[in-house]
Every structure is written in structure tokens, then in C-alpha cells.
Amino acid sequence: MAKKLTSRSVDYSKWYNELVVQADLAENSAVRGCMIIKPYGYAIWEKMQAALDKMFKATGHQNAYFPLFVPKSLFEAEEKNAEGFAKECAVVTHYRLTNDPDKPGKLRVDPQAKLEEELVVRPTSEAIIWNTYKNWIQSYRDLPILLNQWANVVRWEMRTRLFLRTAEFLWQEGHTAHETQAEAMAEARQMNQVYADFVENFLAIPVIQGVKTPSERFAGAEETFCIEALMQDGKALQAGTSHFLGQNFAKAFDVKFANKEGGLDYVWATSWGVSTRLMGALIMTHSDDNGLVLPPNLAPIQVGIVPIYKSEEQRVAIAAVAEQIKAELFALDISVDFDNRDAFKPGYKFNAFEIKGVPIRLAIGPRDLENEQVELARRDTLEKSTVKLSDLAAHITQLLAEMQQQLFEKAKAFRAEHTTEVDDYATFKELLETKGGFIAAHWDGTAETEEAIKKETKATIRCIPLAAESQPGSCIYSGKASQQRVLFAKAY
Amino acid sequence: MAKKLTSRSVDYSKWYNELVVQADLAENSAVRGCMIIKPYGYAIWEKMQAALDKMFKATGHQNAYFPLFVPKSLFEAEEKNAEGFAKECAVVTHYRLTNDPDKPGKLRVDPQAKLEEELVVRPTSEAIIWNTYKNWIQSYRDLPILLNQWANVVRWEMRTRLFLRTAEFLWQEGHTAHETQAEAMAEARQMNQVYADFVENFLAIPVIQGVKTPSERFAGAEETFCIEALMQDGKALQAGTSHFLGQNFAKAFDVKFANKEGGLDYVWATSWGVSTRLMGALIMTHSDDNGLVLPPNLAPIQVGIVPIYKSEEQRVAIAAVAEQIKAELFALDISVDFDNRDAFKPGYKFNAFEIKGVPIRLAIGPRDLENEQVELARRDTLEKSTVKLSDLAAHITQLLAEMQQQLFEKAKAFRAEHTTEVDDYATFKELLETKGGFIAAHWDGTAETEEAIKKETKATIRCIPLAAESQPGSCIYSGKASQQRVLFAKAY
Numbered sequence: 001m002a003k004k005l006t007s008r009s010v011d012y013s014k015w016y017n018e019l020v021v022q023a024d025l026a027e028n029s030a031v032r033g034c035m036i037i038k039p040y041g042y043a044i045w046e047k048m049q050a051a052l053d054k055m056f057k058a059t060g061h062q063n064a065y066f067p068l069f070v071p072k073s074l075f076e077a078e079e080k081n082a083e084g085f086a087k088e089c090a091v092v093t094h095y096r097l098t099n100d101p102d103k104p105g106k107l108r109v110d111p112q113a114k115l116e117e118e119l120v121v122r123p124t125s126e127a128i129i130w131n132t133y134k135n136w137i138q139s140y141r142d143l144p145i146l147l148n149q150w151a152n153v154v155r156w157e158m159r160t161r162l163f164l165r166t167a168e169f170l171w172q173e174g175h176t177a178h179e180t181q182a183e184a185m186a187e188a189r190q191m192n193q194v195y196a197d198f199v200e201n202f203l204a205i206p207v208i209q210g211v212k213t214p215s216e217r218f219a220g221a222e223e224t225f226c227i228e229a230l231m232q233d234g235k236a237l238q239a240g241t242s243h244f245l246g247q248n249f250a251k252a253f254d255v256k257f258a259n260k261e262g263g264l265d266y267v268w269a270t271s272w273g274v275s276t277r278l279m280g281a282l283i284m285t286h287s288d289d290n291g292l293v294l295p296p297n298l299a300p301i302q303v304g305i306v307p308i309y310k311s312e313e314q315r316v317a318i319a320a321v322a323e324q325i326k327a328e329l330f331a332l333d334i335s336v337d338f339d340n341r342d343a344f345k346p347g348y349k350f351n352a353f354e355i356k357g358v359p360i361r362l363a364i365g366p367r368d369l370e371n372e373q374v375e376l377a378r379r380d381t382l383e384k385s386t387v388k389l390s391d392l393a394a395h396i397t398q399l400l401a402e403m404q405q406q407l408f409e410k411a412k413a414f415r416a417e418h419t420t421e422v423d424d425y426a427t428f429k430e431l432l433e434t435k436g437g438f439i440a441a442h443w444d445g446t447a448e449t450e451e452a453i454k455k456e457t458k459a460t461i462r463c464i465p466l467a468a469e470s471q472p473g474s475c476i477y478s479g480k481a482s483q484q485r486v487l488f489a490k491a492y
Numbered sequence: 493m494a495k496k497l498t499s500r501s502v503d504y505s506k507w508y509n510e511l512v513v514q515a516d517l518a519e520n521s522a523v524r525g526c527m528i529i530k531p532y533g534y535a536i537w538e539k540m541q542a543a544l545d546k547m548f549k550a551t552g553h554q555n556a557y558f559p560l561f562v563p564k565s566l567f568e569a570e571e572k573n574a575e576g577f578a579k580e581c582a583v584v585t586h587y588r589l590t591n592d593p594d595k596p597g598k599l600r601v602d603p604q605a606k607l608e609e610e611l612v613v614r615p616t617s618e619a620i621i622w623n624t625y626k627n628w629i630q631s632y633r634d635l636p637i638l639l640n641q642w643a644n645v646v647r648w649e650m651r652t653r654l655f656l657r658t659a660e661f662l663w664q665e666g667h668t669a670h671e672t673q674a675e676a677m678a679e680a681r682q683m684n685q686v687y688a689d690f691v692e693n694f695l696a697i698p699v700i701q702g703v704k705t706p707s708e709r710f711a712g713a714e715e716t717f718c719i720e721a722l723m724q725d726g727k728a729l730q731a732g733t734s735h736f737l738g739q740n741f742a743k744a745f746d747v748k749f750a751n752k753e754g755g756l757d758y759v760w761a762t763s764w765g766v767s768t769r770l771m772g773a774l775i776m777t778h779s780d781d782n783g784l785v786l787p788p789n790l791a792p793i794q795v796g797i798v799p800i801y802k803s804e805e806q807r808v809a810i811a812a813v814a815e816q817i818k819a820e821l822f823a824l825d826i827s828v829d830f831d832n833r834d835a836f837k838p839g840y841k842f843n844a845f846e847i848k849g850v851p852i853r854l855a856i857g858p859r860d861l862e863n864e865q866v867e868l869a870r871r872d873t874l875e876k877s878t879v880k881l882s883d884l885a886a887h888i889t890q891l892l893a894e895m896q897q898q899l900f901e902k903a904k905a906f907r908a909e910h911t912t913e914v915d916d917y918a919t920f921k922e923l924l925e926t927k928g929g930f931i932a933a934h935w936d937g938t939a940e941t942e943e944a945i946k947k948e949t950k951a952t953i954r955c956i957p958l959a960a961e962s963q964p965g966s967c968i969y970s971g972k973a974s975q976q977r978v979l980f981a982k983a984y
Binding site: 093097 | 521522523526527528529530531534535538554555556557558559560561562563564566567568571574578579580581582583584585586587588589590591597598599601610611612613620623624633639643644646648660662835
């Protein structure tokens with residue numbers, strides 16, 4: 001039986017860590033900073049993958065696969081990108097182990113098997129991919145190239161947390177090549193929109209679409225579009241980014257194409273990605289002190305059924321009804337887990353479905369059978385009701401759609417309550433320490449001010465919102481003129 | 493325009509290498525031995541993954557994800573497994589790059605960032621997984637564990653070939669834990685059957701199910717079940733293996749469980765995998781001198797449509813019919829590519845569909861429009877016929893199923909022609925150099941004989957077939973008694 005979770009109000013961070021483990025989502029491994037994604041957590045990730053993959057294909061992208069390793073000479077070719085990732089690279093230097101002459105039965109790295117050139121385990125794949133695109137692109141007829149890959153990447157983070165920041169993580173990375181600046185910019189914007197639609201419709205997490213400030217851009221990008229979400233502890237989380245890379249990688253790898261006019265141009269590029277970090281966003285947006293809360297669209301089990309019986313005769317009769325419900329829901333593409341294990345009590349099963357965030361739980365006892373009804377409990381509101389068997393499938397179909405929508409609305413209301421317009425630095429600092437959330441404030445547009453605020457308050461500019469209206473004002477820090485509020489927050 | 497392929501009869505190996513590149517399946521990368529799987533190749537792999545994943549789930553397995561890295565101390569715990577893979581391990585020794593003081597703008601491995609313990613890039617995941625199962629398994633109630641992961645693995649091969657043998661490859665690896673020896677053995681056999689069904693029904697490749705001899709077993713296994721296929725050049729290819737691992741990993745990682753009788757037992761294990769190597773098997777089984785031939789079940793494009801027109805008016809009229817055909821076939825879940833690009837001639841498009849192995853090609857010209865018909869070409873037999881538009885969808889549906897079956901039958905007939913019973917060593921050696929194929933011969937069951945034959949002829953025992961009848965005889969090499977013929981072949 002799972003232990004009771006630490007309450008969010010007591011220790012949010014501890015609550016998160018306990019929840020991830022108790023809901024069977026992931027756990028730490030023997031490799032520092034690398035996680036094991038457990039079957040239940042992976043099933044949620046698979047649902048995310050399937051939905052995203054469909055959206056990528058619908059927007060004209062294809063999947064491919066590029067090598068895990070990047071030779072050091074390629075890695076360092078685009079200088080800003082290299083500089084941005086050099087400090088967190090796992091490096092392969094040898095290709096063989098051999099018996100350790102000093103320790104019988106043990107192995108050591110074979111000093112004879114040193115690689116001529118070290119290989120970086122990809123922290124991101126621009127370098128290896130643009131080195132390949134060089135061979136694929138000669139003319140405008142070869143463009144655009146619209147590829148995505150599902151892969152693992154490694155960034156040697158010093159402080160790691162399950163899903164949020166791990167040394168190895170799973171992600172998808174899109175890498176596109178275009179004839180014109182405008183087309184590449186449109187692609188980066190399009191993928192920002194795809195991410196926003198996906199996260200809002202499937203994860204039920206409202207996001208702010210915006211661009212990063214120059215200092216928060218992806219290393220090697222000329223513009224980074226992002227979607228920013230707000231967690232229940234008032235901290236922001238960057239949920240997905242798409243980058244307009246200009247001609248930086250084309251220049252670093254000398255990728256030119258014969259344009260329609262017969263001249264030679266450097267190719268324009270984008271890249272974009274979301275990762276298993278989305279699992280962290282999902283958990284922290286909806287869950288409560290009883291465990292995980294999942295939006296129905298992503299729940300591996302949408303309906304859990306618990307039988308309540310004393311005699312074997314009752315057990316058999318209830319199982320017959322449960323199996324009938326399961327078949328009826330299966331036909332409607334609703335996933336059901338009927339937990340008919342005799343070795344576990346109903347209370348244990350209730351808890352298990354609750355901590356795992358199963359959206360709807362049905363309980364069926366002997367009296368329910370008599371009355372041709374079931375007890376239905378909603379995971380999000382914890383409300384219980386009695387539903388006639390004859391109405392059950394229609395009721396559940398509608399309820400799942402409602403819950404999906406209501407989770408989104410609830411998160412949106414929370415975000416609205418935790419987004420504050422602030423016009424002076426004292427209030428800004430106080431709010432950050434008390435209410436938290438997004439703070440919409442004027443900023444003078446300089447990296448110096450951004451850096452100073454970050455140093456003094458730990459808040460960063462999460463984004464310059466795309467939807468924000470122009471509104472003259474003065475910077476909360478320097479007092480200089482500003483044309484638009486930007487969103488500050490402490491962030492994951 | 494693609495160059496004409498080298499003919500199989502001239503140089504089979506060259507034909508294969510050219511085909512893989514010209515059909516846009518894969519290419520070599522800047523990283524020695526690592527391939528780039530191109531979109532068309534990856535689309536075929538995705539179809540394999542989808543079909544297999546469904547079969548794994550239907551047999552009770554779930555997906556999970558374990559770390560890419562294996563700490564050296566875990567890697568060496570199961571000695572036979574470690575010994576089997578030590579010679580081909582990529583090893584991460586450092587976690588940071590830094591500016592090279594001698595070369596401005598260049599990076600070098602930071603000598604300050606040496607790992608305390610080296611990390612092996614997984615060549616297979618038994619070690620990291622059994623180290624995890626140790627924490628998951630206390631009692632018989634925790635068993636069985638039936639997991640699979642889709643992942644990349646690295647084995648530092650010296651001689652590599654696209655798909656067939658690459659330093660990094662994609663695969664799935666199942667890892668299961670059981671209470672009893674019988675249950676684990678049944679699981680290993682079950683997965684052998686799943687692989688056979690998958691490869692025969694989807695890849696249309698007939699396979700022999702068998703067990704490996706002790707010297708050909710997976711390092712750390714007590715029994716290795718395999719499926720063996722025969723390529724058109726008469727060489728065998730191991731297409732998938734499932735291993736009964738006994739209690740070897742449980743003992744190496746001290747994984748015990750409280751059994752139903754209250755005692756403590758070591759857990760029984762299996763592991764099983766297929767990889768992107770299957771792409772190589774697919775290519776080499778069916779393709780011809782004109783390019784790839786794909787079984788319809790795995791073809792990303794099942795029907796290609798080429799319009800033949802002179803005027804813009806004709807182009808528009810043909811496009812209308814082509815779009816109608818496409819919609820009709822789409823509704824039947826048949827994938828269609830209508831290549832209406834004006835910049836390319838029909839001959840170019842014919843060749844492109846041909847080299848990519850698109851099962852059915854339709855050509856539509858002005859006269860076809862008048863007669864309400866299309867020209868249909870089968871990729872497998874290269875036969876052409878004329879089909880009335882009114883019959884087209886039904887005809888194609890049936891033809892795709894027929895082609896799937898006929899490709900399998902053709903490959904099976906080829907295998908039958910190239911499987912020879914041999915009773916003396918002279919004939920054995922001669923056949924290997926001439927006809928090739930599987931040679932069913934008696935073997936005395938000793939590793940010495942197996943090794944001697946391998947050394948003298950390069951033929952290995954591919955498997956001891958499960959279906960073979962007991963038949964007394966004498967070993968072709970030693971003359972000693974034997975109870976069953978085994979299958980010899982030169983192999984990939």
C-alpha cells in the first residue's frame with residue numbers, strides 16, 4: 001500500500017518526487033541523473049508521442065534517424081551552439097573494455113582502444129544533421145526538408161529531477177531546411193502553434209506563446225519561440241521551443257543551394273523539440289495531494305472498475321456486469337481496467353486508481369447489481385454519483401470530454417489568478433516571494449537589466465508574449481522606456 | 493535520375509549497397525559505422541514497429557525505458573555477458589568539453605571532468621535492467637514482469653554494412669522475469685513464435701525456427717531460440733532471437749523472491765530482440781535488379797499514380813480522376829502517392845516508384861480517360877494489365893493481398909530449392925561454394941567439430957530446427973553418431 005503523499009502546501013518539491021515514484025511513473029537509476037521510465041509513465045509518454053507524431057505528419061513532416069554520436073570536429077563547427085552545450089557533454093573516448101590485469105574478473109577501459117577523434121553523445125542534433133543536409137541539398141528543388149526524429153539525448157546536468165531535468169531524456173527534434181528566411185520563420189511559428197495546440201488540447205495545460213529574449217535563446221538560434229506554462233507552486237515551466245536558426249548552421253557546415261535565379265544561397269534553418277519534461281508539466285499542473293490527476297485524453301486507463309463482494313457468487317455476478325461494461329466502453333475506444341484480483345481489498349484498489357490518476361472509477365457492489373447501477377467517482381473533483389447501467393456508456397463518454405475541458409479551464413483560472421501586472425520593483429520582488437506566478441512588467445530590453453533582475457530575484461523573463469498588445473511604460477528596474485510588458489517568473 | 497543498379501549476379505554485395513542508397517533507405521554518416529536512416533527507410537521501420545508493438549502488447553507486455561548508460565561495475569557483473577560484449581563497447585569517460593588552450597575556437601575533452609566510474613553505452617540492457625528488477629521483485633506476487641523497450645544500442649563493430657551490421661542500431665529488447673524455469677522457457681518459446689509470425693506475415697520472409705548451438709548462444713543465455721532466413725545469394729541471416737537466461741542474471745544481481753511456499757528463489761529470466769537488421773533481411777529476400785521489392789503490408793506507399801499528359805487540359809482531367817482513385821483507396825486504408833509534379837517526366841516517376849518498391853503503379857493517359865481505365869503494373873512480377881476504373885479499388889485490394897502471399901511463396905520456394913540434405917563432407921564443402929543455401933547435415937554435437945567446420949568452410953550451424961524429426965545418422969565431419977540433422981550455412 002502506498003504511503004500518504006506529503007501535502008503540496010507542506011513541501012511541493014517533496015510532494016512531486018513522492019508522487020512520481022508512487023504513481024509508478026519513473027524512478028532514479030544506478031546511473032547518476034538518468035531515470036527509468038516505468039510502464040505506467042511510459043504509457044502516458046506513448047500517448048503524447050502518438051498525438052504529436054500525427055500532428056507533425058499532418059503538417060508535412062517525416063521521421064528519420066540520425067546517429068547518437070557527434071564527432072567533436074562537427075560538434076564544434078557552429079560556435080555558439082558548441083559553446084552552449086560543451087559544459088554538459090558526455091564524451092566517448094574509447095571503444096573497448098579489456099580484462100583488468102590488476103583485478104581478476106573485472107574489466108577496465110582498454111588503453112589500446114582510444115578513438116582518434118572523441119565522440120560527443122548528442123545533446124541535440126543540429127551539427128550531425130546539418131553535416132548530412134550538406135550532401136542532400138544542391139538546388140531549391142531539394143527544399144524544403146521537413147524532418148523529425150524521436151530520440152534520446154544526453155545533457156550532463158549536475159542537479160537532476162525526474163522528468164524535469166535528467167542527464168538522459170527522450171524527446172523529438174525537428175530539423176528543417178528552407179529556401180527563404182520567411183519560410184523558415186513561418187515554420188518556426190507553425191511549430192510553436194502545433195506545440196501550443198497539443199499541450200492545451202491533450203495535456204489540458206494552458207500556455208503562453210512568446211519569444212525568448214536573446215539571452216534565453218537556444219544556443220545558435222536567432223529567434224526562439226516558446227510555450228510557457230504555470231505550475232501550481234507559481235513557478236513557470238518552458239514546455240516546448242521552436243527555433244529560427246537563420247543561416248548559422250548552413251554557414252558552419254557550408255550548405256548552399258542553387259536558387260531559382262541561378263545564384264547560390266545559404267539554406268535557412270529551424271529546429272524544434274519537446275521532451276519527457278512534458279511529463280513533469282502534466283504532473284505539476286493537475287495533480288493533488290491524493291496523487292496524479294490525468295486529463296482523459298492522455299490517461300492510459302480512463303476507467304477503473306472495482307468490484308465489491310463478499311461471496312464468490314457475488315464476485316461472479318459482478319464480474320459478468322463489469323465485463324459487459326468493459327466491452328461496451330472498449331467499443332467506444334475508452335480504455336478500462338477491471339481489477340478483479342481477489343488478493344486485494346477494494347480500498348487498496350481505490351487508492352491505486354486514485355494515485356495513478358485514473359479519471360473515472362466505478363465501484364459495483366451487490367446492491368448496485370440489484371438496482372442496475374454503479375457508483376461513479378471522478379478523480380478530478382472526487383465527486384461521487386450513482387449512474388444507471390443503461391445510461392453508463394453515454395454518461396462516461398460525455399463526462400470524459402467534460403473533465404478534459406474542465407481541467408483545462410481550472411488550470412487557466414489558476415494561471416489568471418497568478419498572473420499580475422506590476423509596475424514597481426518593490427512590489428515585483430515581494431510578489432515573487434509571496435504569490436509567485438507570472439508577473440507582467442515593463443522591461444527596458446537590455447541584457448544588463450535582465451541579468452540584474454535575475455541575480456537579485458532569481459526571476460527570468462519567460463517570454464515576450466506574441467499576443468500582447470503594445471503598451472508604453474517604463475522598466476520596473478531601470479525606469480527606461482518600454483513598449484510592451486514581458487512575463488517574468490521563477491522557473492523550472 | 494538514379495543510375496542503373498549493379499546486377500545481383502555480377503556483385504550481390506555491391507547491388508545491396510547501391511540499392512540501400514538509391515532507394516533512399518539509409519546512408520553512411522560522418523560517424524564510423526553509424527548509419528542515417530532516411531525517411532523512406534524509417535517509414536518501413538515504423539510499420540515494423542507498429543505491427544510488432546501490437547503483438548507484444550497482445551501477449552501481455554508493456555513498454556518502459558531504461559538508461560542508455562551502464563556503469564562499468566554493473567556491466568561486468570554477469571561474467572559471460574560482459575565477456576561477450578566487452579570487445580565492442582563504446583565507453584564514456586568524461587562529461588565535459590572545454591576550450592582547447594592550444595587551438596583557439598576548438599574544444600577538447602576537459603581533463604578535470606573525468607567520471608569516477610566509466611559508463612558503457614548499452615550494447616544490450618540485461619545488466620541495467622536486472623539491477624533495477626532487484627528493487628522491484630520481493631515476492632511471487634511481483635512476478636511475472638513482462639517488459640519491452642524500443643531503443644538504440646551500440647556495438648563497436650569493425651566491419652559495418654548498412655542495416656546488417658552497424659555500430660549503432662535501433663531495436664526492441666524484451667526483458668522478462670518469472671517464478672519458474674518452465675514459465676521462462678515458455679516465454680522464450682512464445683517470443684520465438686511471435687517473431688516467426690511477424691516475419692512471415694509482414695515481411696513475407698519464411699523462417700526456420702530453431703535453437704542455437706551452445707557456442708552460438710547469446711552471451712549469458714542458457715538457450716537461444718532463433719528464426720533463420722535465407723537470402724537470395726544463398727547466405728543465411730539470423731532475423732530475431734529470444735533467450736532463456738536461466739538464473740544467471742538473477743544470481744549476478746542477487747534477485748530473489750519469496751515463493752508461494754515461503755522459501756527464497758532466484759528469479760528466472762528471458763530476453764528477446766529484433767533490430768533494424770530486419771531491414772536488411774527484407775531488402776535481400778525480395779528485391780531484384782530494378783530495385784527494392786516490398787511486401788504490401790510494409791510498403792509506406794502501396795500504390796503510386798503517374799499521370800501521362802501533353803496539355804494542361806489533359807493534366808487537369810487526369811488529376812481529377814487520380815484524386816478520385818486516391819480518395820477511394822484511402823477509404824480502404826490503402827496508401828497512395830499521386831506524383832503530379834510537372835517538373836518530372838513519367839519515365840522518371842516510373843523509375844522512382846520502381847526503385848522504391850512501390851507494389852502497384854498506375855499510369856493514366858488521355859486514352860485511358862476516354863476508356864475509363866488505367867494501366868496497372870505490379871512491382872513484383874513487372875506484369876502490366878489494363879483495369880477498368882469501376883473495378884479498380886476491388887482489384888487493388890485483392891491484388892495487394894495476393895502479392896503479399898506470392899512474395900512469401902516465392903521466397904519459400906527459393907528456400908526449398910536451396911536447402912539440401914548432405915551426408916558427406918566433400919559434397920558439403922562443394923555445395924557451400926556453388927549452390928550455397930541451407931545444408932541439412934548430421935553433426936556429432938561437439939563444439940570441436942562445429943569449430944573445425946567453421947574454420948575450414950566459414951559455414952556455421954545456423955540452428956537446430958525445432959520442427960525437425962529425429963533421424964539417426966553420422967556426423968559429416970567426425971563420422972560419430974548423430975540423432976538429428978542441423979542446418980549449416982554461410983551467414984550474414
